[in-house]
Amino acid sequence: MIMEVEKIKGLKFAKKQDVAIVGAGMTTWKRRLNETGKELSYIAVKQALEEAGLTIDDVEMVVMGSAPDTFDGLHMKGEYLLDGSGGSDRPYMRVFVGGGTGVFAPIAGYWHVASGLADVCLVVCEEKMSSCYPHPQSGFKYIWDPILDRPLNPNLIWIFALEMRRYMHVNNIKHEDIALVSVKNKANALDHPCAQVAEKITVEDVLNSEPMALPVRRLDVSPPSDGAAALIMVAPHIARQLTDEPVWVDGVGWALDTTMWYNRDLYFPRYVAEAAKMAYKMAHITDPRKEIDVAEPYDPFDYKELHHMEGLGLARKGEAPILTREGVTARDGDLPTCPSGGLLGVGNPIAATMGVKACELYWQLAYRAGKRQVAKEVTTGVCQAWGDLMQVGTVMVMSNKR
């Protein structure tokens, strides 16, 4: 029998000081940008510093998040991006957990400030997928096991197709309900200035689009992109000097599952549930569906938004498509989900997705999201990222009240 292991036991959450976010920035996201990785990082950091009202001299430590070196074709990408990320002459580190880096980099920034080692920590994420030929998807050929999987010539889309089929089968969900997510997010992204693939589509457009690896079709998928994003995390006394209402990081959590993904049942993301448990425990949240006002789960595929909503406890198993169908997850609904347009609408530059996850959640809670601002009053939100061979769950809970 498969052993279910209780992973989070009695974690201590001692910290020296609270952590607030005071500024964020992002570049435009497109299939191919002319700027080098260094230039992209610089643009995003400059925007974040301007919003916060700080200069680079105020920054004490820097965390850089960037996913596989294979896309940029640069070994030791973290070191290459250093000067554009403000890392000269200060402690600088790179973190990487595949697609989960978008929320894992701010979590690493959280450690810097919560431990008291720094009062101002800059978090930067950058990705340049366009350098990889023949196609950025080819870079994913090398995540598969060289002996057991690669001789079969697998394609990245296979894993998602296999997971999606299992999810649809166990919960008895139709493709039409899943396609509603793609329609919602691509429409939401029309209000995002940096969006790459925002458009108004219908459920029929999704179901008739080119089949890639059934049940996944072209309009179910997010595109590869180039882009960068940045965030500034500070200690409470600095936050209070800069603004009357900073956005606080209440809880963080991260968990990974085994690479032997064919030994797991794929219909439920256990790794997201474990990470969420940790983050909710830190944030003292007991009923996520009621206490979370806005959510940004990771949505590289439309079914992933539903899959992760269930993993985050925002819906019971199999219930997420019902919430979507009833409009609960729309921007004017009771639990707006991916109000930015998510990855399906704005783009998927692996690590730089921080821009539509952590940065967007911060902008929503600071009431600075402009046309994307959700209709209801927001106090607490959750953002989440996912990556690698369907293994990584990283979760961050933020709120604007103390």
Place this chain on the structure above:
Amino acid sequence: MVFNEKIVNPTELKHWEGKIELYWVYTSGNAGDEFFKALKEDKFIAAKCKKCGMVYFPPRIYCEYDFSETEYVEVSGEGSIRAFTVARLDKNEEPLEKPEIYAIIDLDGTDGCILHLLDEVKPEDVYIGMRVKPVLKAKDAREGKITDILYFKPT
């Protein structure tokens, strides 16, 4: 215990061969584009920080230390050698027909250096501090890469 079994025959252990079959196309970026476009017109440009005055070569759109913007300035392209090395074997450890001299060259008027080849000089005549100037490809053969500069030679 299975794990602690001694492997008496190492040929029992297998390995799997494979290749990484990707190739990459790197764009030069905004500053890089400006540099190579100017190079097509026989000009060398560097970037000067508007705030602290540091002159970066190769040019960039930002100053790494105070994060303010830069403006492009023209420099002569001549400089003096800071360090050099002579390579006599190629990457497969076969002897080269002619030894190659690589040098880091301090460019006049900038706070930066360039790494490039030296030619029209014998290895034993090269010394630190030697003045050099660039030799470029024919104008219509220039492609917008660092190889548009063929090598540096002593002035």
Place this chain on the structure above:
Amino acid sequence: MSVGKKDITCPPEAIGTPVKDSDLKEGKVTYVEDHPDIRYAWTAGQAISRFLKELKNGKLIATKCNSCRRVMFPPRMFCELCFKPIDDWVYVQDTGTVQTFSISYIDPDAKPLPEPIIVAVIAVDGASPKMGIMHILDEVKPEDVYIGMKVKAVWKDEEEREGAITDIKYWKPVG
């Protein structure tokens, strides 16, 4: 400086210069191309080496942990849940059940395939429940595949087998 201001929209603008493939080919922007020659020889490790040897003989082998009583497939030298060395080798059958499947129309470089292929996760009989591997299905029409279908491995001829996962050509439905 937007310190404390409420009436701004973020991000304020989208900065970046999009370029197209044609811009590169026409030389509107400069670039460098690099074709590396990167080759690897990965060691299979003790467990998979034995697994590949058994594949050459036309058999599938798994490993057993006596603490949690799991029979693990593909085999491994340590139980990752109990974190201790495994206790024994166990042969498993070359039949199984389809856990999930997909019909793929594109190859790893995102180009269309001449014929769609069916890929599935197959839970192998004899191992613990849901211990599966990924493999190809054939001799079945895509619309006839369903979750729970029983399948059997179709092997290459003995002289063609080389000790690789492709010694099983594909799996086909039985019964």
